[in-house]
Amino acid sequence: MDFVYSILIFIGLFVILASSFDLVIGHCGLISIAHPIFYAIGAYVSAMLSKQSGMPVPLSILCGGVGALLASALVSVPALRVSGDYLLIASIGFQLGLIELAKHFHEIGGAGGLTNIPSFLIKDFGRESYVVLVLALAGVTVLFIRWLTQGPYGRMMTAMRDDELAFSMLGRNAIWIKVAVFAIGSGIAGIAGGLYAHYFRFIEPDQFGLLQSSAVLTMVVVGGMRTTMGPVIGAIVLQLMPQVITFFNLPPSILGPLQGLLFTGLVLFFMFVRPQGLLPAADLWVGRKPLEGAGHSGKEARS
Amino acid sequence: MSSTLEIRGLCKSFGGIVVADSIDLDLSPGRVLGLIGPNGAGKTSLFNLVCGVVKPDAGSIRLDGQSLEGLPTYQRARMGLARTWQNLRLFPSLSVMDNLMLGPRVYSADRLVDVLFRPAQIRANEAEARDRARDILERTGLSPIAQSRVQDISFGQQKLVGVARALMNDARCLLLDEPMAGVEGQTYALIQKAVRDIAASGVAICVVEHNVAFIRDLCDEGVFMFAGKVLARGSVEQLIADPHLTELYFGT
Numbered sequence A: 001m002d003f004v005y006s007i008l009i010f011i012g013l014f015v016i017l018a019s020s021f022d023l024v025i026g027h028c029g030l031i032s033i034a035h036p037i038f039y040a041i042g043a044y045v046s047a048m049l050s051k052q053s054g055m056p057v058p059l060s061i062l063c064g065g066v067g068a069l070l071a072s073a074l075v076s077v078p079a080l081r082v083s084g085d086y087l088l089i090a091s092i093g094f095q096l097g098l099i100e101l102a103k104h105f106h107e108i109g110g111a112g113g114l115t116n117i118p119s120f121l122i123k124d125f126g127r128e129s130y131v132v133l134v135l136a137l138a139g140v141t142v143l144f145i146r147w148l149t150q151g152p153y154g155r156m157m158t159a160m161r162d163d164e165l166a167f168s169m170l171g172r173n174a175i176w177i178k179v180a181v182f183a184i185g186s187g188i189a190g191i192a193g194g195l196y197a198h199y200f201r202f203i204e205p206d207q208f209g210l211l212q213s214s215a216v217l218t219m220v221v222v223g224g225m226r227t228t229m230g231p232v233i234g235a236i237v238l239q240l241m242p243q244v245i246t247f248f249n250l251p252p253s254i255l256g257p258l259q260g261l262l263f264t265g266l267v268l269f270f271m272f273v274r275p276q277g278l279l280p281a282a283d284l285w286v287g288r289k290p291l292e293g294a295g296h297s298g299k300e301a302r303s
Numbered sequence B: 001m002s003s004t005l006e007i008r009g010l011c012k013s014f015g016g017i018v019v020a021d022s023i024d025l026d027l028s029p030g031r032v033l034g035l036i037g038p039n040g041a042g043k044t045s046l047f048n049l050v051c052g053v054v055k056p057d058a059g060s061i062r063l064d065g066q067s068l069e070g071l072p073t074y075q076r077a078r079m080g081l082a083r084t085w086q087n088l089r090l091f092p093s094l095s096v097m098d099n100l101m102l103g104p105r106v107y108s109a110d111r112l113v114d115v116l117f118r119p120a121q122i123r124a125n126e127a128e129a130r131d132r133a134r135d136i137l138e139r140t141g142l143s144p145i146a147q148s149r150v151q152d153i154s155f156g157q158q159k160l161v162g163v164a165r166a167l168m169n170d171a172r173c174l175l176l177d178e179p180m181a182g183v184e185g186q187t188y189a190l191i192q193k194a195v196r197d198i199a200a201s202g203v204a205i206c207v208v209e210h211n212v213a214f215i216r217d218l219c220d221e222g223v224f225m226f227a228g229k230v231l232a233r234g235s236v237e238q239l240i241a242d243p244h245l246t247e248l249y250f251g252t
């Protein structure tokens, strides 16, 4: 049963990661693949706070989210002031640099990883309760991002993606919007990191590297960028597929490379055959109901 | 009378190409100034300099007496500067209505904290902007296509949407870059009327246009630009009657 719980937890966490990453790369158009480093920051901050100072876990997870949110500004503010293209390089540098740094920091476990992270809920209410918590938070995340992107902020991100110069000429500050969305997306990833740490109770720097980046990117691309359910489906498919492969009882020498090839193969396949992903995004942004006003003309255009 | 936009000694060159050669220019409230000149004269570049899209090599620009030096484009817009683009630059992923909704100087959701924690204020701002957009769409005859995608409407209508979007700013100074290029029929009259109405409300307007008839019908005054220089200023009639300018214009 633990095996099934683990898969469910992973699905929930990757739904959170993929959805928040889609907010950054899809909705806001910010090219960065360093999302997992904010997942890592959330995990480490929460683990250390609860382990060292005995902070209650829910609070430490929240602090992990805030930590990731603030850390994101360290990358985005200097990078985005230069140009949007700079973010990709700056964020990968930040990701790999921080991982190396963590490996040499013995206070946080070094390369061997951080062990004995306090658990949460499981002792009192069983593993099921934690599964429910993670899946519920995944649901909340998906709904929150849908709410944000279908509201006036989503309209603004859409226009900014379409034409940033015309957008600025209307009085909108593109840099600030990018910094803010990058921070929100990173903060959400940080919360997911805390949730991870207090379930598996062990984290190590290497698990938050480029492999993780490509996994999250694949989920968003395969599922469909800028859709509510795309990242959810992407996360589920990409979590389940490796499990399905293990059923074939292949020797480990084949199994390992096969799973690695899966991400690459899927991304290539989708880029060529179905670049819009399983769920294609609509090419016209439509806000949610109350935003559209009571005008009669609202409905006609949709048909 | 003090001018709304005051340009002094503005210079800019790209490599060897001089697009602004110590330009002095004033736009007055309520007046429509036509900017005439051949292709490559530097008309669009002048707009880009005023809007902060391109940084000047020298010179000063003031809007209502305030210097615009070093300010980013979005701040100039918030001070009451609005423009349209020669190549439209509408937002293709948004409906006509939503293109306009982004136009107010202060947008409902400029600040993410407000979006998250002050939903009532956002709703009020949205409602206000929507009323304003409806009003402008009505005046420009775009109401029937308010919910259409901008790719699905005629080119003339797209130009009109560009003007309408700029109007959302409630600007002090409005720069129109070839609003009539490719426009014919009733849209012509609609744009004319829209621009006259805005000027009547005290806005300073500058129109770049190759359509001489349009400029003559619309503008209080004209300026002739050539190779980054303002060569003449006067009534549009005078300018187009000047054989020297006509020669420069047609490059004969």
Ligand SMILES: Nc1ncnc2c1ncn2[C@@H]1O[C@H](COP(=O)(O)OP(=O)(O)OP(=O)(O)O)[C@@H](O)[C@H]1O
Binding pocket: B014, B017, B019, B037, B038, B039, B040, B041, B042, B043, B044, B045, B046, B086
């Ligand atoms: N960003 C830029 N970099 C280099 N050269 C530029 C740039 N912008 C404009 N130019 C050059 O400056 C000159 C003036 O261009 P501009 O667009 O201002 O002319 P214009 O008067 O608007 O002409 P048109 O009537 O064709 O629109 C042209 O030769 C153009 O190639």
Ligand SMILES: [Mg+2]
Binding pocket: B043, B044, B045, B086, B177
């Ligand atoms: Mg031009």
